[in-house]
Amino acid sequence: MAREVPGHPHPVLGLMDVEVERNAFGRQVDSFEADLDVKDMPGGAYHAVFIRAPKITRAGPDVETLATLPDGSVVAARQGNMLATSFHPELTADDRFHRYFLSLRKR
Secondary structure, eight states: OEEEOTTOOSOOOOOEEEEEETTTTOSGGGOEEEEEOOTTOOSSOEEEEESSOOEEEEEOTTOEEEEEOTTOOEEEEEETTEEEESSOGGGSSOOHHHHHHHHGGGO
16 A cells, blocks of 8 residues: 555555555564554554564655554554554454444544
């Protein structure tokens, strides 16, 4: 969905005004989990699973950062009704990101 993916040899969708670094945290063996504070998401920290995770390295003025890692890496963002995450919300039993995504159709 990113507008810019430096070094990526294939066309991108270019839907969100973000630049993304692919596999920014390493290879699959470098996968990790982290608890995130997510903007406007009730229920406490969100436990996220990162596998070959990208990160958002630049976000345009219409892109809202929803979550970052302690080092400041952006790992969740929204632009209009589009939602991007660096982690895999489908790998946990916590459905808050899925519900949040569905709520975007009403905006």
